Amino acid sequence: MTEPNPVVPAVVPPPPPPPLPPPPPPPVLVNSTSRSAPGSGRLRSVFWERIPQERVKGRRSVWTKSDEYLIDFTSLDELFGQQQGNKGKESRVKSLHGQEKHTNTLRKNTLDKISILEGNRKLKVGIFLHHFKSTLGEIINDIREGRGQNYGSEKLNELFKLLPDPDEVFVFVL
Structure with a gap:
């Protein structure tokens, strides 16, 4: 009797290596015929075509x-x-x-602008004021004279949330 040959399991080859990364983009060349001023700073890219x-x-x-x-x-x-x-x-x-x-x-x-509001509050006030078709002066006059019918209760409540607290008012007055 002969002994049967043991079966050798097949070896799975390792996966292939990942592909090579893409080549880097070509360098940006400055057109020597451009009309930019000598010594001027770097400008943002504007995509346009020059007309011959x-x-x-x-x-x-x-x-x-x-x-x-x-x-x-x-x-x-x-x-x-x-x-x-x-x-x-x-x-x-x-x-x-x-x-x-x-x-x-x-x-x-x-001209440099001076802002008395911090960034987040300034953004909120700006967004709030853009909801109205009136000018800022008209809105201020309506508030001073108590005319709220043009704005509605929801907008007035939003305005109330944007008002400065007493500590902030004290800082603005000084």
Whole structure:
């Protein structure tokens, strides 16, 4: 009698290794023909396509009028810049044809605003006031004169919740 051969169980191979990660994205190249000011800060990305000059030249459009439209690159840097730069009184302006001019005007909207409310309360008050079609002055006059029919009890209760407590009023008065 011969002994039967023992059955060797099949060995399961290990799973394949995970795939390689994707390659990194290509570096962003700065277009050497761009009209950005030398030394200006890094700007936010704006996705747009440049129109070739051949499509614009010789045709009547906003872009071909002479010096009528000026681009204030300083204000563009302020609006779209990622880092806060030096704010000077002199503003550099370029026309669409590349002629640079300087002006000594201050931007009206660059005044610093002082807030007496903390961030969360300021947000809640702002959202609450946007529910009304009236101006802020009209709302204040209605409250002072006791005219609540335009607002309803729910809105007045919400307003009551937003009122400052006595300690906060004391701080505002000082």
